[in-house]
Amino acid sequence: MKEALSIILIAHNEEKNIGSMIEGLLKHYSKEIMEILVVDDASTDETAAIAESWQRRNLKVKLILRTPPCGVGRALRTGFSHVHPQAKYILTMDSDFTKNIEQVSSLLEVIEKSDCDGVIGSRFIPGSILINYPLLKKLMNRLFHALVRRIFHIQQHDLTNNFKLYKVEIIKGMPWRSNDFALNAETGIFPIIAGYNVKEFPVVWAGRSQDMGKTKFSIFKFGGSYIRVIFYSWILLRQKRKISLKL
Numbered sequence: 271m272k273e274a275l276s277i278i279l280i281a282h283n284e285e286k287n288i289g290s291m292i293e294g295l296l297k298h299y300s301k302e303i304m305e306i307l308v309v310d311d312a313s314t315d316e317t318a319a320i321a322e323s324w325q326r327r328n329l330k331v332k333l334i335l336r337t338p339p340c341g342v343g344r345a346l347r348t349g350f351s352h353v354h355p356q357a358k359y360i361l362t363m364d365s366d367f368t369k370n371i372e373q374v375s376s377l378l379e380v381i382e383k384s385d386c387d388g389v390i391g392s393r394f395i396p397g398s399i400l401i402n403y404p405l406l407k408k409l410m411n412r413l414f415h416a417l418v419r420r421i422f423h424i425q426q427h428d429l430t431n432n433f434k435l436y437k438v439e440i441i442k443g444m445p446w447r448s449n450d451f452a453l454n455a456e457t458g459i460f461p462i463i464a465g466y467n468v469k470e471f472p473v474v475w476a477g478r479s480q481d482m483g484k485t486k487f488s489i490f491k492f493g494g495s496y497i498r499v500i501f502y503s504w505i506l507l508r509q510k511r512k513i514s515l516k517l
């Protein structure tokens with residue numbers, strides 16, 4: 271694959287990680303990468319300055335500066351709308367996913383060598399490794415997945431990890447709705463409900479160590495948004511059924 275990959279890195283106060291993410295991705299995948307879109311949401315630290323210095327040095331790095339209201343969903347949607355028209359694949363990643371950089375090649379291999387439309391970097395299948403995953407977060411995550419898998423008859427085990435590789439047309443064609451972290455659930459569920467062939471590949475997930483800055487996720491703040499995604503998914507499923515009835 272030659273320069274067909276658009277990578278979206280969402281970032282809010284990630285000065286400790288964003289430089290190594292950009293550097294690591296460019297070092298390992300200069301042949302595959304068409305662009306790295308860093309979507310910064312009003313960071314108050316050096317995140318934007320670091321990304322800008324990379325942008326000056328490398329034409330593939332593009333910094334997108336958002337203004338409030340902030341949010342993971344808003345940032346991802348902004349990233350989606352800026353993807354280069356000639357990109358073939360979109361890879362989404364968090365800015366603290368330095369341990370996943372080497373695994374990008376595995377995701378690319380799966381999508382290139384099989385007939386699938388997308389690959390989810392999965393934390394919950396044999397071969398996955400979890401480091402420092404807080405117990406409450408894991409429990410809520412598993413509960414959410416149990417519900418979603420049962421309601422929508424979904425086979426995949428991890429829908430909410432923001433380490434996903436899709437063909438561009440899938441990302442461009444979905445009715446994304448959430449403004450916050452819950453968009454990471456939509457990017458897992460919506461394409462599957464729409465009928466696309468989505469595979470999983472086991473990955474590492476490492477919680478932040480002390481030198482990686484603070485987390486922005488809170489179950490109490492964002493939990494309700496994940497429940498709303500179940501409702502949005504149900505609407506999408508109904509629309510899909512209506513369309514297939516008409517055909």
Ligand SMILES: Nc1nc2c(ncn2[C@@H]2O[C@H](COP(=O)(O)OP(=O)(O)OP(=O)(O)O)[C@@H](O)[C@H]2O)c(=O)[nH]1
Nearest residue numbers: 280281282311340341342345364365478485486487
């Ligand atoms: N653009 C943007 N990015 C955000 C916002 N909130 C969080 N992020 C980014 O979303 C990603 C995930 O946030 P994290 O704080 O790592 O949350 P987490 O991965 O669930 O938990 P930890 O890794 O344990 O902190 C990181 O790259 C953050 O910088 C936001 O409002 N806007």
Ligand SMILES: [Mg+2]
Nearest residue numbers: 364366477478
């Ligand atoms: Mg994180």
